Amino acid sequence: MSYQIITDATADMDWSLWDVCVIPMEVRLNNLTYVYGPNGTIGIPDFYKAQQAGAETGTSQISPYEFNRVFEKYLSQGMDILYLGFSSGMSGTFQNSCLTVDELMKQYPERRIICVDTLAASVMEGYLVYEAARKKAEGIALEDLADWVKALRKQAYCRFVVDDLNTLKRGGRISSANAFVGTTLQIKPILKINEKGCLQMIDKKRGRKKSINDLLNYYHTNSMKSIGGVVVIGHGNCLEDAETLRDAIQEQYPNTKVIVTHVGPVIGAHTGAGMLSIAFC
Structure with missing residues (x-):
């Protein structure tokens, strides 16, 4: 059927x-x-x-x-x-x-x-x-x-960086003071989806470049590098950053299929422009 x-x-x-x-x-x-x-x-x-x-x-x-x-x-x-x-x-x-x-x-x-x-x-x-x-x-x-x-x-990995702290502030996820200080110091929260399907902040990086490198290192640490596979990179209106991450993955792991896609408005309403994410098994 x-x-x-x-x-x-x-x-x-x-x-x-x-x-x-x-x-x-x-x-x-x-x-x-x-x-x-x-x-x-x-x-x-x-x-x-x-x-x-x-x-x-x-x-x-x-x-x-x-x-x-x-x-x-x-x-x-x-x-x-x-x-x-x-x-x-x-x-x-x-x-x-x-x-x-x-x-x-x-x-x-x-x-x-x-x-x-x-x-x-x-x-x-x-x-x-x-x-x-x-x-x-x-x-x-x-x-x-x-x-x-x-x-x-249970085998899927996902990690993402949020660039716009003001969006998190408006959603009540961080305080106005933390948003102000974080924006001033260029702090980028690193989050994951935990085993219960909830968002969880796990790290912070200072500066956009370091946060993108964190996603690359995350893939390097957790992927089955010798086999290849599929990786999905999502971006909230930051295609250039997504392509930078894609190129870095493909340079190190040429057998990996990398799909670059948008983070749509339903998720973007809560994470803001500049969100960059990666998902793989």
């Missing part, structure tokens, strides 16, 4: 690389609501331009109603569903998907809907969905793929 992989717009990646349904998400700029995702109403350049001009930004989780609408589209076609969702440690979106499943299974008892919490966001989530789509193309069954993703998420 055929099945459809579904994810949400927090999974930052070039969506044309996937045979995956991406559910758009709402983004707010100065209390005006836009939709980011396929056929959305705001693009990445316009979002960061407004944010850097001082616009207040925010996001909304996907509602049970929207999950119901998207899931039923495929169920009514006789397809099963594998939903790979935004970390429950950062949003109530995944919980809403589970609530939807309970209702839909009453209407479609013959169908299968499996929701997997990726415990990830942005390029880490995108990496997991990318690999899942590749595995599906090889012919893996629905249940086996769900188990495979759950195993892969």
Whole structure:
């Protein structure tokens, strides 16, 4: 029986690389609501331009109603569903998907809907969905793929640097005093997504160059260097820095496939322009 992989717009990646349904998400700029995702109403350049001009930004989780609408589209076609969702440690979106499943299974008892919490966001989530789509193309069954993703998420590495401390301040993640001092001293927080799917600050670097080198060293330390593989680099409107990191990885590890992608507005609303991230297994 055929099945459809579904994810949400927090999974930052070039969506044309996937045979995956991406559910758009709402983004707010100065209390005006836009939709980011396929056929959305705001693009990445316009979002960061407004944010850097001082616009207040925010996001909304996907509602049970929207999950119901998207899931039923495929169920009514006789397809099963594998939903790979935004970390429950950062949003109530995944919980809403589970609530939807309970209702839909009453209407479609013959169908299968499996929701997997990726415990990830942005390029880490995108990496997991990318690999899942590749595995599906090889012919893996629905249940086996769900188990495979759950195993892969334990092996996935993700680290990122935040450049705009004022965005963290507006989101209540650091104090105004810390934002002022950090900006003055060019302090760049280094964060990761921990095993519970939550953001965790793990280090600080002084200066942009040192923070980029930290990401390169992180890959060097944790990757299976002799085998190669796929690395995803995400950037919040800082393509030049992303390309610098890509070139450094490919120079040392020419067998590695490096995908450079944008960090979209849903994540960028909380991390700001200049965010640079890396995800791999």
